[in-house]
Amino acid sequence: MDKNSPIPPRDDNYSDTESAWAVDVRDAATRGMTQKASRKWWLAITLLSLMVLAGVYAWYYQLKHGMASAGYNDQAFWAVYIADVIAFIGVSYGGAVISAILRLTGQSWRAPLTRIAEGMALATVIVGAMFIFPHLGRPERFMNIVYYANWSSPLVWDFLAILTYTVATIIFFYIPLIPDLAIVNRHLGSANSPMRRKVYSALSLNWMGTKRQRRLLHSSLTLISLVIIPLAVSVHSVLSWAFALTSRPGWAETVFPPYFVIAALYSGTALVIVTAAAFRSGYKLQRFITQRHFVRIGYLMAALGLVYLYLTFADMATEGYTGITTGWITQTVTGRYAIPFWIYVLFGELIPIVVVAFKKFRNIKGLTFAAGGVVVALWIKRLVIVLPPATQPLIGSFWGSYHFTWVSITITLAGVAAVPLILMVMFRLIPILSIEEMEEAGPIGSIEQISDKTEKYQDKLLAGGRNLEQVKTKTPSSGLQMSGVDPIGLASAPTISVNPTVNPGGFSINPGEIR
Amino acid sequence: MRLITKIVSGFALVAMASAVSLSSGSLPAWAASGTTSGSSMQMGSGNSSGFSTAAANSSDLSLGAVLTKAGSDQLTLSVTPSSEASANPAVVKSLAGQVVTFYVKTKVFSGDGMMAIGTATTNAAGVATLNYMPTWTGMTDFAAQMAATSSMPQMSTSLNFDVLKDPTGIPTKYFESQRPLHGIATVLVKFLIGIAAAVWLILLGTLAVVLFRMPRLGRSQ
Numbered sequence: 001m002d003k004n005s006p007i008p009p010r011d012d013n014y015s016d017t018e019s020a021w022a023v024d025v026r027d028a029a030t031r032g033m034t035q036k037a038s039r040k041w042w043l044a045i046t047l048l049s050l051m052v053l054a055g056v057y058a059w060y061y062q063l064k065h066g067m068a069s070a071g072y073n074d075q076a077f078w079a080v081y082i083a084d085v086i087a088f089i090g091v092s093y094g095g096a097v098i099s100a101i102l103r104l105t106g107q108s109w110r111a112p113l114t115r116i117a118e119g120m121a122l123a124t125v126i127v128g129a130m131f132i133f134p135h136l137g138r139p140e141r142f143m144n145i146v147y148y149a150n151w152s153s154p155l156v157w158d159f160l161a162i163l164t165y166t167v168a169t170i171i172f173f174y175i176p177l178i179p180d181l182a183i184v185n186r187h188l189g190s191a192n193s194p195m196r197r198k199v200y201s202a203l204s205l206n207w208m209g210t211k212r213q214r215r216l217l218h219s220s221l222t223l224i225s226l227v228i229i230p231l232a233v234s235v236h237s238v239l240s241w242a243f244a245l246t247s248r249p250g251w252a253e254t255v256f257p258p259y260f261v262i263a264a265l266y267s268g269t270a271l272v273i274v275t276a277a278a279f280r281s282g283y284k285l286q287r288f289i290t291q292r293h294f295v296r297i298g299y300l301m302a303a304l305g306l307v308y309l310y311l312t313f314a315d316m317a318t319e320g321y322t323g324i325t326t327g328w329i330t331q332t333v334t335g336r337y338a339i340p341f342w343i344y345v346l347f348g349e350l351i352p353i354v355v356v357a358f359k360k361f362r363n364i365k366g367l368t369f370a371a372g373g374v375v376v377a378l379w380i381k382r383l384v385i386v387l388p389p390a391t392q393p394l395i396g397s398f399w400g401s402y403h404f405t406w407v408s409i410t411i412t413l414a415g416v417a418a419v420p421l422i423l424m425v426m427f428r429l430i431p432i433l434s435i436e437e438m439e440e441a442g443p444i445g446s447i448e449q450i451s452d453k454t455e456k457y458q459d460k461l462l463a464g465g466r467n468l469e470q471v472k473t474k475t476p477s478s479g480l481q482m483s484g485v486d487p488i489g490l491a492s493a494p495t496i497s498v499n500p501t502v503n504p505g506g507f508s509i510n511p512g513e514i515r
Numbered sequence: 516m517r518l519i520t521k522i523v524s525g526f527a528l529v530a531m532a533s534a535v536s537l538s539s540g541s542l543p544a545w546a547a548s549g550t551t552s553g554s555s556m557q558m559g560s561g562n563s564s565g566f567s568t569a570a571a572n573s574s575d576l577s578l579g580a581v582l583t584k585a586g587s588d589q590l591t592l593s594v595t596p597s598s599e600a601s602a603n604p605a606v607v608k609s610l611a612g613q614v615v616t617f618y619v620k621t622k623v624f625s626g627d628g629m630m631a632i633g634t635a636t637t638n639a640a641g642v643a644t645l646n647y648m649p650t651w652t653g654m655t656d657f658a659a660q661m662a663a664t665s666s667m668p669q670m671s672t673s674l675n676f677d678v679l680k681d682p683t684g685i686p687t688k689y690f691e692s693q694r695p696l697h698g699i700a701t702v703l704v705k706f707l708i709g710i711a712a713a714v715w716l717i718l719l720g721t722l723a724v725v726l727f728r729m730p731r732l733g734r735s736q
Contacts, residue, residue: 205730
């Protein structure tokens, strides 16, 4: 087998169209790796690096001057950093689980998004875990959680769950990368530096694309996908128990585990939209990541948003009705935390629902705006979950208070900056698209996501009485498998040929070629 | 009557369990407070001038503590007039109906600090009582402060009390048995550790299989 062949052989025979598609995918996926970094890229990297460095300095300042420099006091003993931990690990969960669920359910349209979603999951879980250190105040005691583990404490389980989840995310990110690194090595050829070739070659584990290798890849990915979903659920359940197992009103809530899990999924879905929009624009991936991707994830985001709204209502209504410990509810809805709470309601619930509900707004810009709002609003919501119960007095009537300082703001912004920084550097080193998965889906598997003309054709098919059925069809010309739900009945059309040269800006269907 | 009994029993317990330190004047003077052992109450030092002799002065208050047996480690802190003050009805009258703020001395990040733990109003006998659940054991400093009024100066008193794990003689197991899931904790922990181990086994096992088998499957083509 020639390791220098431009496209590694597949088990299926490639048609010319599919070969062209594969080359296009590889070009797009490796564009960030081969092209010289633009000024804008360097400017962004410099700015983000400065923000991260500022955060490191702020942490040093905090270590030197104590937690009070970050606005903490004996009444607001938990505040912004724990909200950061929950928010960042939450969005990570969203990225990983969405990728895992779509993988398990065989949604071939996911292919252009998986690498971005998994990369985002990896970057955010690393940054989220880092926030535990400023939250600790005395980070040199961190290892005491291992040396003197109290297994009755949710904090020990938090540590274990986050560690396990981080390892799972790394494995989940690495395994789909194996074939892509081999493909990149061959695709780039001498354009790749010798050092990079060596590293890619080692990491690609002699990938030749054989049947048995593919089988091993798929079975291991399925297994990891199956593990990562309950694992992520457990991470957020345990994180919530760090609050819910205390005796603080507003934290000791039975609804907290699902509340945290749904919030994580919701914010994670939103961040997948934001990240996809940013890299789609920055890496010119408009041809592969289309409005349909955004709309589909947008539906998912809106559905999760409604569930989260319901859980918020259920949480507040139960305690509000009994009136036993309602101080934190009053403070949240009408008191000192009312402004952040209603910002959450507006940007975290109303706007996304409106954007998804009305076709006029249901486009990439609208959905990206709504998703950005959700990410910020859900972070604010985490603060609203943390602060009112923390500052509520258990004895007496003195409400504590928390005030942001430059230290806590700088450290939080450093975390925010670190995520795009990691992703931008990451996608200079590895392909931004999951090449193997996209080739496997092929132009036919991806056809419903490609062009508006496709949609019109699909409408025609629907008007012609094609039904919406679950299909698993082997198309005769390509030998490619298309599986899963086919909502537009494309599979009922025997074969669709796609000619990428007709419309270089996007694949289009030539009705004359429909056989 | 019940209150007096509680106070008296409290003082008795305090006398057995702790050394008592008392202070007067403003709270920042905490470090200067004197310490007396073997007594449940002690007159504070210092006096203030410019008030009528019948009015209370800063030495008229003392703080006592008792651990109640109400099925918890609850501590009852009581501020009472000193024996001399109690003998003077005019002083007792002036002490009645006043708001007393209780404090506990705690470490706040870089140093010691006073944390307010609640307020109570003195009754007709000039006694103010607050229930408090200590969150740590060992020698603990408490303080109480009565704000100045037109007829008397600001008064404060303090107490150094040894909060024991089981000062009431109630076995620790009693408290543990109050938890509904008591008894399954050990099993639950083992079960959860088992699940965590299984997850790690699947993750690392899968990675190991991929790392070792993948290159071989490529060569065998």
